[in-house]
Amino acid sequence: MTTIGILGAGRVGTAVARQAMKAGYDVKIATAKPAEEIRMIVDIVTPGAQAVEASEAASQELVILAVPLHKYRTVDPELLAGRTVIDVMNYWAPVDGVIADFEQADLGSSEVIQQYLAESHVVxxxxxxxxxxxxEDDQPSGAQGRRALALAGDDARSKAVVAEFIDRLGYDAIDAGPLAAGRAYQPGTDIFNGSHSAEQLSALLEAALQPSHV
Structure with missing residues (x-):
């Protein structure tokens, strides 16, 4: 895999784009606007990335979903059918306001996204x-104290794809388990609030995913 697609050109999406290009990936970025309307800003903010239509960004093997969470239903599920999708979005009601779709106590935000993108493999x-x-925090593979990032998903192959991507970005990838395990690092959790090595993150995940905490 040499090319990734990014849906969303905000701060997160563009940061992922720059880091991915640093790691050697070609990057295609799209928003809800026509490619021509975002080409100049993409050239300025993420030089080297290509502004494309949403259908082209979504056609890549790996797609980063970085749209504002309240706009997630503007993404066409059919475009992402069969794709591995990294959900980088967060639901934080005190900051973003209450969104009814994400107020389900028994579902994490990425589980809601997976229900919407039923034919995709959300990680x-x-x-x-x-x-x-x-x-700023990326380090070469094997570096002592390298920062680790968790991933959770229900498809083993997609998780392997994402783990390789994370490693190339400069971080240790820790498999938290099924998509439901992603609740362990949503906003407000110890994992979300800090920076951790692989050993530290594994321990935090183990503690957070004990039956009494899930």
């Missing part, structure tokens, strides 16, 4: 690192 990751930190 929750890159949501618990600040967009600025993503470009």
């Amino acid at each position: 929750k990751s890159l949501n618990h690192i600040g967009y600025h930190e993503l470009e």
Whole structure:
């Protein structure tokens, strides 16, 4: 895999784009607007990335979903059918306001996204690192104390794809388990609020995913 697609050109989407290009990926970025309308800003903010239509960004093997969460239903599920989708979005009602879709106590936000993108393979990751930190904290594979990032999903192959992507971005990838395990690093959790090595993150995940905490 040499090319990734990114849906969303906000701070998170563009930070992922720059870091991915640093790692050697070609990047195609799209928003709800026609490619021509975002080409100039893409050239300025993410030089080297290509502004494309949403259908082209969504046609890549790996797609980063980085639209504003309240606009997630503007994404056409058919475009992402069969694709591996990294959900980098977060639901944080005190900041973003209450969104009824995400007020279900028994579902994490990425599980709601997976229900909407029923034919896609959603993996929750890159949501618990600040967009600025993503470009600052990367280290080569094997570096002592390298920062780790969790991933959760229900498709083993898609998780392997995402794990390789995370490693190339400069971080250790820790498999948290099924998509439901992503609740362990949503906003407000110890994992979300800090920076952790692989050992530390594994321990936090183990504690958070004990039956009494899930």
